[in-house]
Amino acid sequence: MTKSKIHTLPHQTDQKFVTDAGFETSMLFHKGYDMPHFAFFPMLRSVDGRAAMKEYIAPFMETARQHGAGFILDTNTWRSSPDWLDLLGYDKGDHVEINREAVAFAQELRREFGEGENVVVNGVIGPRGDGYDPSTIMTASDAEDYHAFQVGVFADNGVDMVSALTMTNTPEAIGIARAAGERGLPCAISFTLETDGHLPTGETLGHAIAEVDASCFHKPAYYMINCAHPDHFTGILQQRGEWVNRIQGLRCNASRMSHAELDCCEELDDGNPGELAQQYSEITRFLPRLNVFGGCCGTDHRHVAKICDALHAD
Template identity: 35%
Template structure:
């Protein structure tokens, strides 16, 4: 069993409102990263980071702890973060701004079909994305962040449908880490666990 320290953006992960610039992010996130280090967590995980500036600052704060860490982006169908940076560019800039690179990059709180579309854009069809983008914690809804934000009813897809969508990501883009986010329950997790064993 591994114990992780979960961190996230200061503002709204779906809209990027109140996002921090790089220097603000280093100052804001360093105290929490240091606290996690003091209690001996095995790894750090930054969930749905919507803008590159705060993601870089978050990565610097995590890198300085010498603890393995993962950066997970807020990703849209257009293949970009909320601030318009491509997945490829976000990975490039972070990898070149830290002394200790993330173990890998991921996305979470998004449906696998949206991630599949995001990765299919030519600007994300790079060796860097193939080598560094490893996983998804899936939302069961196919709706966009904008459509989901403030929605009054839970929107889900079946466990089988979610499993098929994740299998397509694994088969075509060779992702390695799979998990559940909003809308998932034991049925979805059992399906994902079964799919993850498929070669």
């Protein structure tokens, strides 16, 4: 599919980019949507679900516009890989169409809310297993084979890039990066970290980034951290090293809770938006190439707006 306009990607420019925030937690706790296995994409097949998505995304895109920032518009596909689609009861014949519909809807949102702006349609890939617990780890080769399906649908339908969010281990990240490279798609790898700043496997972030880079002919365009609070990893960034230059994005949790604690929460912990924004501002001192800013669990437009204000004030 031919794209009508070339959009500048985060690794190609110093422009700041905004993402959305904790979409699933917002829909679950603020809007009361039932989301089996934390998957919202089935609601995109309903009028109400599409309206909720538009209502949610519009203020983020307006914030990006007001701050002269680009916007990374994610497809709602974090839970749209084959194993999760099977678990949610979808036939194999529906898998391609579900992912294709998500890309088409993101492109519709870009046309409706992002006219004249640098809005990047980003194909989102989630972990094959649990986003917090790497109880089963594939080989890099198996991960490439598994995730090639979703990457292929994204490539065939004109996304600008792909991002793997909430990665818990390096072999899966390597497989996704390789699959994206085979299809010529720029790829961002976003690792999740525990309260000690390490991956759930116990691996250090610096080692994980170095291992993925060394294992891929087409290296990821950049790396991110998501689904962790700044308190959990700011200390490791201060250790410095070449690997910090590969990190360009942050999508932090509002809560300081561990992943295990978040899994058990019955009420949303939305933290302190102003405090979180100040922490983002301070982290820019340790990450010289940081230019992608958004949120994860517990965050919403309030947090991202405060983050943009804090960065603009610097």
